[in-house]
Amino acid sequence: xxxxxxxxxxxxxxxxxxxxxxxxxxxxxxxxxxxxxxxxxxxxxxxxxxxxxxxxxxxxxxxxxxxxxxxxxxxxxxxxxxxxxxxxxxxxxxxxxxxxxxxxxxxxxxxxxxxxxxxxxxxxxxxxxxxxxxxxxxxxxxxxxxxxxxxxxxxxxxxxxxxxxxxxxxxxxxxxxxxxxxxxxxxxxxxxxxxxxxxxxxxxxxxxxxxxxxxxxxxxxxxxxxxxxxx
Amino acid sequence: xxxxxxxxxxxxxxxxxxxxxxxxxxxxxxxxxxxxxxxxxxxxxxxxxxxxxxxxxxxxxxxxxxxxxxxxxxxxxxxxxxxxxxxxxxxxxxxxxxxxxxxxxxxxxxxxxxxxxxxxxxxxxxxxxxxxxxxxxxxxxxxxxxxxxxxxxxxxxxxxxxxxxxxxxxxxxxxxxxxxxxxxxxxxxxxxxxxxxxxxxxxxxxxxxxxxxxxxxxxxxxxxxxxxxxx
DNA sequence: GGAGGAAAAACTGTCAACAGTTTTTTGTAA
DNA sequence: TTACAAAAAACTGTTGACAGTTTTTCCTCC
Numbered sequence: 001x002x003x004x005x006x007x008x009x010x011x012x013x014x015x016x017x018x019x020x021x022x023x024x025x026x027x028x029x030x031x032x033x034x035x036x037x038x039x040x041x042x043x044x045x046x047x048x049x050x051x052x053x054x055x056x057x058x059x060x061x062x063x064x065x066x067x068x069x070x071x072x073x074x075x076x077x078x079x080x081x082x083x084x085x086x087x088x089x090x091x092x093x094x095x096x097x098x099x100x101x102x103x104x105x106x107x108x109x110x111x112x113x114x115x116x117x118x119x120x121x122x123x124x125x126x127x128x129x130x131x132x133x134x135x136x137x138x139x140x141x142x143x144x145x146x147x148x149x150x151x152x153x154x155x156x157x158x159x160x161x162x163x164x165x166x167x168x169x170x171x172x173x174x175x176x177x178x179x180x181x182x183x184x185x186x187x188x189x190x191x192x193x194x195x196x197x198x199x200x201x202x203x204x205x206x207x208x209x210x211x212x213x214x215x216x217x218x219x220x221x222x223x224x225x226x227x228x229x230x231x
Numbered sequence: 232x233x234x235x236x237x238x239x240x241x242x243x244x245x246x247x248x249x250x251x252x253x254x255x256x257x258x259x260x261x262x263x264x265x266x267x268x269x270x271x272x273x274x275x276x277x278x279x280x281x282x283x284x285x286x287x288x289x290x291x292x293x294x295x296x297x298x299x300x301x302x303x304x305x306x307x308x309x310x311x312x313x314x315x316x317x318x319x320x321x322x323x324x325x326x327x328x329x330x331x332x333x334x335x336x337x338x339x340x341x342x343x344x345x346x347x348x349x350x351x352x353x354x355x356x357x358x359x360x361x362x363x364x365x366x367x368x369x370x371x372x373x374x375x376x377x378x379x380x381x382x383x384x385x386x387x388x389x390x391x392x393x394x395x396x397x398x399x400x401x402x403x404x405x406x407x408x409x410x411x412x413x414x415x416x417x418x419x420x421x422x423x424x425x426x427x428x429x430x431x432x433x434x435x436x437x438x439x440x441x442x443x444x445x446x447x448x449x450x451x452x453x454x455x456x457x458x459x460x461x462x
Numbered sequence: 463g464g465a466g467g468a469a470a471a472a473c474t475g476t477c478a479a480c481a482g483t484t485t486t487t488t489g490t491a492a
Numbered sequence: 493t494t495a496c497a498a499a500a501a502a503c504t505g506t507t508g509a510c511a512g513t514t515t516t517t518c519c520t521c522c
Contacts, residue, residue: 016304016505041473052507053474061292067386073247074474074513089386096327155298155320159390247475272503283477284504305483305504 018058021049036081066165091216102208104151106201113150117193137171177218249289252280267312297396322447333439335382337432344381348424368402408449
């Protein structure tokens with residue numbers, strides 16, 4: 001017993017403050033507590049999160065990478081305002097990325113990956129009944145996150161993380177879809193998992209393409225009803 | 232003449248110091264003056280660039296996004312060491328991105344875009360004769376950069392910028408290809424431009440796919456001769 | 463009342479300093 | 493030597509302060 005981890009005990013190797021702020025902050029935006037178009041003065045956030053401006057700047061910079069925040073030099077950062085053109089961009093880029101991920105995941109996914117997907121699907125069904133649409137959206141993103149990780153392609157995963165939050169944002173704010181529609185989406189996830197487990201890249205790619213198009217159409221039609229308002 | 236731009240005169244609206252450092256720093260890495268595996272102490276860089284650590288941190292963070300630098304919390308950043316697996320990742324991701332870009336550029340590219348591409352091709356031929364391989368590599372990347380911009384897809388362009396420097400890095404450090412091979416590559420660019428101007432998306436996509444595969448094979452074989460050394 | 467401009471307030475970019483960690487150097491024993 | 497531990501040096505994360513810019517408020521004039 002020669003190792004004495006005086007500070008570093010748990011699994012978390014005490015992350016930088018900015019990382020902690022980032023997580024909280026991202027949730028504030030995704031939950032809508034901070035609205036599109038809102039300005040984000042570093043000073044204000046610093047006192048809100050009780051840290052200095054350094055870590056705040058790190059968090060804002062990260063959120064900008066994720067596409068949830070926009071900023072120009074010497075101007076205050078703002079929560080991004082997304083419109084229908086953005087939905088198309090995200091859909092088309094995501095399609096390119098995810099078809100690649102699907103093909104590779106079909107070859108490289110492990111039993112652990114499948115177990116994680118099954119677990120997420122179970123929780124999705126629970127949320128569908130309990131009716132927490134926000135949690136359901138998070139689980140949807142989480143399912144696809146497993147596929148990207150299962151593709152065993154670091155750069156592809158990184159590219160996905162830079163649109164992931166925007167995808168979640170749209171799912172949360174625009175998915176007025178009926179329960180039946182959401183139920184369909186879960187069915188599609190089931191089929192996807194099944195195809196992955198059968199190691200059939202072609203089928204996985206095809207199902208993925210169909211699934212993403214369905215999701216795009218669901219969002220796109222919801223968008224026409226209630227476009228995101230600018231401030 | 233009521234406007235008196237005491238400081239802000241040129242086109243450049245005085246960029247943040249970190250941006251300036253980033254450009255210089257990136258060149259230092261791409262030119263090989265800072266080698267793969269080298270550590271990058273903020274303090275040292277701060278005195279090198281004659282700024283405080285703030286802007287240096289910004290620049291390192293940006294270079295990390297570009298994949299030229301890796302870092303973990305509380306450890307010094309290092310210049311990334313890339314191997315054959317990285318070449319495959321970059322190739323496969325780039326292929327997905329660029330096929331999408333090609334298809335859209337064929338539809339959206341303007342006369343200005345074509346003019347820029349022609350200009351780059353002219354300069355490539357000059358460099359091929361004058362024999363500055365580094366400049367030739369930069370021009371290669373620049374040509375593809377125009378295509379991505381011509382695709383009129385902000386997020387796609389952003390995704391490209393996050394592997395672009397790595398692509399350039401490989402072109403510079405690994406392209407031992409003979410002049411004849413480089414000449415072929417320039418030919419391929421010419422065909423690509425021609426297809427773009429004829430607004431034939433299918434042909435553009437096909438040519439792009441072939442072009443990227445050729446480039447991948449050129450790099451991949453060069454890699455086997457002289458793999459990047461770790462420190 | 464509304465437009466325009468000056469004054470005040472708020473905010474960003476940058477820097478230097480401090481605390482606590484990681485890395486290197488030095489010293490000691492096998 | 494070689495291995496290991498302690499001490500010293502170097503480095504990162506974070507903070508608070510200052511300069512200069514942007515944004516807001518307030519005032520004046522039409």
